Amino acid sequence: MSLPRRIHRILGWCLILPFFVWALTGLVFFIKPGYQAAFSYLVVKTYPINTAIQLKPQPEWQEIKLLQTVLGTHLMVKQAGSWQQLSPKDFTVRPQPSADDLQLLVKDAISVDPKRYGEQLLKTEQGFVTDTGVQIQLDWASLSLSQQGKDTELINNLYKAHYLQWTGQKTLDQVLGVLGLILLMLTTVVGVRLLIRRC
Incomplete structure (x- = not known):
């Protein structure tokens, strides 16, 4: 067997797992x-605003959001690139409510899809978790929600596997990725040479 064929075969064996x-x-x-x-x-579940609010926008406010939820009226303003929730009455910073109120807000949001989120909601140190295993985080300042289930985690892990992020260590994973690309290019170059020789 010629040297190029041996190299091609060795490279092929090295790339079996990454190719798969x-x-x-x-x-x-x-x-x-x-x-x-x-x-x-x-997203949080919103309702028609049922109270009149006199707004006096400040020069530093870049954006304004006014929403009505099960917890009442929410005024969010964006300044210096960050959201802040203010009291609609005196425009002071609105503190985060009790855990029970937050749970009521999230539970109202997940009621739109009981198949995914189930019926029960538990408070955890990281946020909330549903009886279907979906983890939910709430950003009170912007009144935004994020969710991640086991299916989300599985797909994210598939992305990591696809890009050879197998160890969880950024530097080592980058080395694996570059090495995989180099081996792929070498396999292609050697294969093309063998094909040209045969022709």
Whole structure:
């Protein structure tokens, strides 16, 4: 067996696992099964505003949001690139309410999709978790929600596997990624040389 064929065979053996992972995860990314639920956008449930509010925008306010939820009226202003929730009455910073009120707000939000979020909601140190295993975080300043279930975690792990992020250590994963690309290019170059010789 010639040296180029030996090199090509060795490189092929080295790339068997990465090729298998790339093909499998690439198929998942192409079909996107379960993506809609896994990355669905969860928002607080809003209602018609039932009270009149006199707003006096300040020069430093870049954006203003006025919403009505189960907890009442919310005034959010954006200044210096960050959101802040203010009291609609005197425009002072509105403190985060009790855990029970936050739970009421989140529970009202997840009621739109009981199939994904279930019926029960528990408070944790990281945020909230539903009886279906979906973790939910609430940013009180912007009144925004984020959710992540087991399906979200699985798809994120598939992305990591696809890009050879196998160790969890950024530097080592970058080395693996570069090494995988180098081996792929070498395999291609040697394969093309063998093909040209045969022709």
